[in-house]
Amino acid sequence: xxxxxxxxxxxxxxxxxxxxxxxxxxxxxxxxxxxxxxxxxxxxxxxxxxxxxxxxxxxxxxxxxxxxxxxxxxxxxxxxxxxxxxxxxxxxxxxxxxxxxxxxxxxxxxxxxxxxxxxxxxxxxxxxxxxxxxxxx
Amino acid sequence: xxxxxxxxxxxxxxxxxxxxxxxxxxxxxxxxxxxxxxxxxxxxxxxxxxxxxxxxxxxxxxxxxxxxxxxxxxxxxxxxxxxxxxxxxxxxxxxxxxxxxxxxxxxxxxxxxxxxxxxxxxxxxxxxxxxxxxxxx
Numbered sequence: 001x002x003x004x005x006x007x008x009x010x011x012x013x014x015x016x017x018x019x020x021x022x023x024x025x026x027x028x029x030x031x032x033x034x035x036x037x038x039x040x041x042x043x044x045x046x047x048x049x050x051x052x053x054x055x056x057x058x059x060x061x062x063x064x065x066x067x068x069x070x071x072x073x074x075x076x077x078x079x080x081x082x083x084x085x086x087x088x089x090x091x092x093x094x095x096x097x098x099x100x101x102x103x104x105x106x107x108x109x110x111x112x113x114x115x116x117x118x119x120x121x122x123x124x125x126x127x128x129x130x131x132x133x134x135x136x137x
Numbered sequence: 138x139x140x141x142x143x144x145x146x147x148x149x150x151x152x153x154x155x156x157x158x159x160x161x162x163x164x165x166x167x168x169x170x171x172x173x174x175x176x177x178x179x180x181x182x183x184x185x186x187x188x189x190x191x192x193x194x195x196x197x198x199x200x201x202x203x204x205x206x207x208x209x210x211x212x213x214x215x216x217x218x219x220x221x222x223x224x225x226x227x228x229x230x231x232x233x234x235x236x237x238x239x240x241x242x243x244x245x246x247x248x249x250x251x252x253x254x255x256x257x258x259x260x261x262x263x264x265x266x267x268x269x270x271x272x273x274x
Binding site for chain 2: 002003004005007008009010014016018019048050051081105106107110
């Protein structure tokens with residue numbers, strides 16, 4: 001079974017998805033990522049999908065699951081590198097990637113995570129519901 | 138044909154090799170990388186091989202070629218994430234990855250490139266031969 005490598009860059013974990021995700025690979029990635037977030041105390045996860053020609057419901061669900069797992073571990077997930085065609089297909093398929101933030105490229109994803117952490121530092125109560133964040137389903 | 142994505146992070150281009158490299162993929166990667174170095178003016182290329190179980194002479198030669206191309210474009214190449222078993226196999230095969238610098242992980246690779254750029258800044262003549270660099274064949 002192939003494993004998707006997780007790269008630590010500063011406070012962020014970077015995952016570049018290039019292989020076709022099977023059930024096993026997806027579960028392994030979720031487990032690896034959860035372990036790495038806890039081990040490194042990272043506050044951000046960037047998932048690069050530049051190499052993906054298509055994001056189907058399976059991959060979309062995997063991304064949502066990763067974002068949810070990361071969130072309860074106090075890390076934010078940003079999906080970057082989405083191709084225009086992928087975005088069009090996603091909308092046509094009716095997949096909205098709920099709860100997932102996106103950015104154009106890795107650098108903007110890092111800025112987004114950095115900006116959010118800075119915002120959080122100003123908050124008195126980190127645990128309170130954030131009116132600006134995506135509403136939970 | 139699969140293309141290996143190239144991620145720009147600050148002054149560095151990051152490539153994570155996860156797929157089996159064919160002749161075509163390798164040539165495409167070299168071309169893409171050369172174009173991106175010129176387009177972005179990056180001074181460092183980090184190639185992550187965490188996902189590779191084996192580095193044979195083909196991949197070794199590809200890494201050397203990438204390092205050589207990058208060098209003439211004024212960018213330094215660092216290979217990171219080599220597994221212990223891969224290092225052992227490389228030595229057993231007699232492949233020494235000439236002219237390629239290595240680091241344990243992406244962060245150390247970035248430090249290495251940053252440190253070298255800082256050294257270069259102290260030089261009066263960047264174009265002159267550098268006694269410390271790997272001798273040209």
